[in-house]
Amino acid sequence: MSSAAVAPLHRAVRFYAAPIGKKAVMAITGVILFGYVVGHLLGNLQIYAADHDQINRYAAFLHDPGRATLLWGVRALLLLSVVAHITASVQLWVLKREARPIGYVKKDDVPAAYAARTMLWSGPIIAAFIIFHILHLTAGSVLPLQEIAPNQPDVRANVISGFQHPAVALFYIVAMLLLCLHLYHGVWSMFQSMGVSHPRYTTGLKRFAAICAIAIAAGNISIPIAVMTGLLSN
Amino acid sequence: MRLTLHIWRQRNAQEKGRMVRYEVPNVNQDMSFLEMLDVLNEDLIAKGEEPVAFDHDCREGICGMCGFMINGVAHGPLRGTTVCQLHMRHFRDGQELYLEPWRARAFPVMRDLVVNRSAFDRLIAAGGFISVSTGSAPDGNAILVPKENCDRAMDAAACIGCGACVAMCPNASASLFMGAKISHLGLLPQGRPERDKRVVAMVSQSIAEKFGSCTNIGECEAVCPKEIRLEVIARMNRDFLRATWTGRGVSRDEAEQVSNNSLAESRR
Ligand code: HEM
Ligand code: FES
Numbered sequence: 001m002s003s004a005a006v007a008p009l010h011r012a013v014r015f016y017a018a019p020i021g022k023k024a025v026m027a028i029t030g031v032i033l034f035g036y037v038v039g040h041l042l043g044n045l046q047i048y049a050a051d052h053d054q055i056n057r058y059a060a061f062l063h064d065p066g067r068a069t070l071l072w073g074v075r076a077l078l079l080l081s082v083v084a085h086i087t088a089s090v091q092l093w094v095l096k097r098e099a100r101p102i103g104y105v106k107k108d109d110v111p112a113a114y115a116a117r118t119m120l121w122s123g124p125i126i127a128a129f130i131i132f133h134i135l136h137l138t139a140g141s142v143l144p145l146q147e148i149a150p151n152q153p154d155v156r157a158n159v160i161s162g163f164q165h166p167a168v169a170l171f172y173i174v175a176m177l178l179l180c181l182h183l184y185h186g187v188w189s190m191f192q193s194m195g196v197s198h199p200r201y202t203t204g205l206k207r208f209a210a211i212c213a214i215a216i217a218a219g220n221i222s223i224p225i226a227v228m229t230g231l232l233s234n
Numbered sequence: 235m236r237l238t239l240h241i242w243r244q245r246n247a248q249e250k251g252r253m254v255r256y257e258v259p260n261v262n263q264d265m266s267f268l269e270m271l272d273v274l275n276e277d278l279i280a281k282g283e284e285p286v287a288f289d290h291d292c293r294e295g296i297c298g299m300c301g302f303m304i305n306g307v308a309h310g311p312l313r314g315t316t317v318c319q320l321h322m323r324h325f326r327d328g329q330e331l332y333l334e335p336w337r338a339r340a341f342p343v344m345r346d347l348v349v350n351r352s353a354f355d356r357l358i359a360a361g362g363f364i365s366v367s368t369g370s371a372p373d374g375n376a377i378l379v380p381k382e383n384c385d386r387a388m389d390a391a392a393c394i395g396c397g398a399c400v401a402m403c404p405n406a407s408a409s410l411f412m413g414a415k416i417s418h419l420g421l422l423p424q425g426r427p428e429r430d431k432r433v434v435a436m437v438s439q440s441i442a443e444k445f446g447s448c449t450n451i452g453e454c455e456a457v458c459p460k461e462i463r464l465e466v467i468a469r470m471n472r473d474f475l476r477a478t479w480t481g482r483g484v485s486r487d488e489a490e491q492v493s494n495n496s497l498a499e500s501r502r
Contacts (some may be wrong), residue, residue: 008481015478018437019407019447020471092405092447099339099406099446105240105253106332108306109404109453116451117404189450195472197465199386 019095020193022088027190029081029088034187036078037179038212041219047156047232055155056148063151086127093120115185122182129175136162143168160234163227172224180217187212235261235327239274241286242334247344253332263323267310268293268300270322287346295319295459298394301401302347303334308398308457316396316459336401340408340443351397353443354411361435362415364425383421390418392460399454399462405446410454412436413466416473430483433473 015021043062046055062071109117136142137155143162146154163169187209191197197205226232237258244251258274265273268290275285291299295316302317304310310320325331335343340353379387391414399410416433419425425432448467455464477483 011478011481014434014484018441018474020437020474021478023447023449023471024475092449096405096446096449099444100337101339102337104303104306104334104337105242106303106306106334110451110456113451113453116449119449185450192450192464192468193471195468195470195475197468199463199465202465 019092022092023193025088026085026092027193029085030186030190032077032081033085034183034190034212037183037216041216044223045219047159047223048226052156056152059155060148060152063153065151082127082130086123089120089123115181116189118181119185122178125178126175126182129171129178132171133175136168157234159223160227160232163224166228169224169228173221176217176220179220180213183213183216184210235263235322235325237261237270237325237328238330240330240332241346242343243284243286243346244335244343245284245345247342247350251343251346253334261322261325263321265322266293267304267317267320267322287348289348290318293318296394298396301336301396301398303332303336303401305332306334308336308402309396309459313456314459314461316394319459336397338397338400338406338445340406340445341397341400349397351395353445354395354397354408356443357408357412357436357439358415360439361428361432362412362419364419364428366424377423379422387418387421390414390421390462390466393418393458393462394460396459398457398459400445402453402457403446403448404451404453405449407448407454408440408443408445409448409467409470410458410462410464412440413468413470414462416470417466420469420473429473430477430480432483433470434477434483437470437474 016025043055043058046058049055115122132142137145137158143158143165146157146161148154163172188206191205223232239256239258240253241256242251243254256274258270258277260273261270268288271286271288278285288302289299291297293300295318298316300316300318301309304317304320309315309317310324312320312324333347335341335347336349336351338349341349341351344350393411393414395411397411400406400408403409416429416436419432420429450464450467452464455462
């Protein structure tokens with residue numbers, strides 16, 4: 001049988017038509033979002049700097065009008081990733097429902113797979129959190145935001161005053177615990193989806209995923225806790 | 235020991251089934267699970283009732299015919315074991331057990347605990363083979379295979395095609411089965427030339443059979459009687475992504491057809 005290379009457009013269609021293709025899209029967009037979450041954590045942790053202006057200088061640096069194209073480019077990429085990630089997850093969910101029309105009367109689960117089975121719960125709640133988070137600290141629609149000057153938000157003051165509302169702090173903490181769960185499975189899962197797996201490094205990859213997930217959640221959760229306990233104040 | 239069983243009873247593929255309760259008062263702990271069902275069936279026949287239909291053949295754990303859910307776990311509570319090799323000493327006196335057939339759209343129930351697994355045969359027919367021109371068998375050691383690849387191919391080849399992976403998977407995906415075949419063949423030099431074609435054909439067949447998609451949960455691995463590892467699925471994914479990247483694995487005619495079909499599909 002003679003083999004033909006399929007045209008690139010058709011190749012892309014064939015790729016996305018397959019569940020493996022959709023998972024690869026989730027994995028690649030997942031890496032982008034993961035990279036963002038890591039970067040975001042490093043930005044957030046600057047709130048602990050002895051120099052109280054540190055985090056505000058960082059914010060001003062990001063908001064510098066001279067770099068507006070870069071800022072909006074990154075935002076567009078992130079939005080695109082979130083949309084593609086969610087679209088693929090919904091399509092896979094539909095496939096899942098079609099694949100077992102009659103369920104079991106009794107079904108047991110593997111306990112270790114808790115995070116994996118709850119991806120479809122942790123995901124949407126994290127999405128709701130992302131919207132709330134942007135409304136809260138970027139758009140200022142939840143609480144009024146303070147600015148030092150145009151394009152220079154007073155991030156430190158805004159974060160601290162936000163977390164002085166227990167309900168806001170609690171929602172951030174819950175969302176980060178769910179993100180921990182999501183990444184605990186997701187970070188390992190993306191390697192598996194992209195075909196990176198071998199008896200020699202599978203355990204290592206799983207450990208890497210667990211460490212990343214816990215470190216990201218712990219780092220972010222420490223901030224509302226520090227505000228509520230009074231360690232961080234204006 | 236004494237057991238209470240709730241068994242899915244369904245006369246044929248068309249009828250709607252239901253769970254029926256049975257008492258088995260005289261279970262010997264040295265019986266296998268299937269022997270326990272044989273005892274129940276003798277009882278039912280003596281009473282003039284229909285015996286419970288279940289698949290089985292070798293009863294040695296090597297043919298892949300047997301299998302059903304016991305309390306929501308494929309092949310029951312003992313890891314790395316088929317129901318025919320599962321003994322009653324792993325259960326307690328007075329225990330209540332729920333027996334259900336594999337559930338997947340691709341595996342329609344034919345009767346009681348028996349499902350139709352022809353979808354697996356069609357997956358194999360699509361690509362789970364190597365094309366050999368017949369002739370005399372080549373010399374045993376003419377093709378060298380690294381020991382590690384040989385071992386991993388053997389591990390994957392242990393798959394007996396029972397369907398427990400599909401039954402247990404929350405997505406009813408056949409990925410562990412396909413991955414096992416793809417790894418078993420793809421790790422050996424004889425299977426490598428058809429790698430691209432194999433993965434593309436098997437993946438598209440699995441879509442046609444309405445198997446679900448893998449979300450890397452690992453319940454298949456936990457219940458596989460041959461303890462096939464999730465790594466085989468990663469290998470399938472890798473082969474698929476590679477075939478996509480290079481555009482290989484589809485014949486000239488199929489290329490046209492596949493693209494047209496999938497274009498039409500994506501427009502729908
Ligand atoms: C902070 C944002 C997020 C990050 C960093 C992230 C990261 C990831 C990663 C790395 C994966 C693994 C990809 C793979 O399966 O190979 C994943 C899977 C998944 N994500 Fe997200 N995700 C995020 C937000 C969301 C949102 C908002 C949803 C909402 C629907 C979502 C739903 C899912 C689902 C359903 C899966 C597949 C689960 C599975 O593999 O079984 N994620 N995510
Ligand atoms: S009857 Fe052959 S594997 Fe169980």
